[in-house]
Amino acid sequence: MADKKKQKQCILDACRATLRIPAFCNDYDDEIADVIEAARAELVAGGVRPEKATDDDDGRIRLAIKVYVKANFGMDNPDADGFMxxxxxxxxxxxxxxxxRAEPRDE
Known part of the structure; x- marks a missing residue:
């Protein structure tokens, strides 16, 4: 469990850097963490396997999460549509x- 928390902290740090928020400023960490979780949920809803959506060692996943965070962090982002x-x-x-790709579910 400690490794998973450390891994999540790493993606949080990466997203903070992507947003150009200094490492010492953690005022927005809760909001950023929520957007990260929303990005993971969007990946799964869009057909990515849940275990891949949480694989922070995968460069494509990390990049997708960072782009999603850039699109959805803050209220007045003129570049949000492009990032989305x-x-x-x-x-x-x-x-x-x-x-x-997630395998289709039989229903």
Whole structure:
């Protein structure tokens, strides 16, 4: 469990850096963590296997999460639409890749 917490902290640090928030400033960590979890949920909802969506060692997953965070952090982001389009392209690519694709559920 400690490794998972450390891994999540690493993606939090990476997202903080992506947002150009200094490492010493953790005022927004709760909000960033919520957006990270939303990004993971979007990946799974879009067809990425849950175990891949939580694999912070995978560069494509890390990049997709960081792009999603850039699109959804803060209230007045003029670049949000562009970042969301980038995220959606990455999601489409991953959901079509057998390494990432979740198997369809029988219902």
């Amino acid at each position: 389009k980038s995220f959606e392209c990455m999601l489409t690519s991953m959901s079509g890749d057998s390494l990432y």
